[in-house]
Amino acid sequence: MIVKIVNKSKFPIPDYKTSGASGIDLFANIDENVVLKPMERVLIPTGIYLSIPEGYEGQIRARSGLALKYGIGLVNGIGTIDSDYRGEIKVILINFGNEEFVIKPGDRIAQLVFVKYEKAEFKEVDELDNTKRGYGGFGHTGI
Numbered sequence: 001m002i003v004k005i006v007n008k009s010k011f012p013i014p015d016y017k018t019s020g021a022s023g024i025d026l027f028a029n030i031d032e033n034v035v036l037k038p039m040e041r042v043l044i045p046t047g048i049y050l051s052i053p054e055g056y057e058g059q060i061r062a063r064s065g066l067a068l069k070y071g072i073g074l075v076n077g078i079g080t081i082d083s084d085y086r087g088e089i090k091v092i093l094i095n096f097g098n099e100e101f102v103i104k105p106g107d108r109i110a111q112l113v114f115v116k117y118e119k120a121e122f123k124e125v126d127e128l129d130n131t132k133r134g135y136g137g138f139g140h141t142g143i
């Protein structure tokens, strides 16, 4: 699968770190350190622009090391990069930790995974088919 990339950042084009890695690490394309206080959020630019083939999306995901050590996550859970988006890829970080977190230029702040998706065609009906679960959800089977 070919993804066209324009790299306007000061850093190399992100790459897979190991042969089995599903994500590429995104670099913070910032000129100066950004300090993130506890529970503060910030939009960090990456300086890269993508053209993802139709039928695929980009998913921005947290890095588990930063999450575990410093409580760094993504405000939007998983960031969705649409295949028709031509703007700069940006990352919405949040500091869930108790201490200030410093993002330095070139830090690997998140990862980007490309995923195939299905597009639904909706068929309107009056009633849905029966299942054993039915309307039960949100802990219906126990915690």
Ligand SMILES: O=c1ccn([C@H]2C[C@H](O)[C@@H](COP(=O)(O)OP(=O)(O)OP(=O)(O)O)O2)c(=O)[nH]1
Pocket: 060, 076, 078, 079, 080, 081, 082, 083, 085, 088, 089, 090, 091, 092
């Ligand atoms: O973490 C993110 C999430 C989104 N985007 C870009 C790519 C995506 O294609 C676009 C729109 O994202 P989304 O659909 O999640 O946001 P929205 O609030 O629904 O905006 P829009 O109305 O532009 O779709 O913003 C990012 O760069 N980083």
Ligand SMILES: [Mg+2]
Pocket: none
């Ligand atoms: Mg949207």
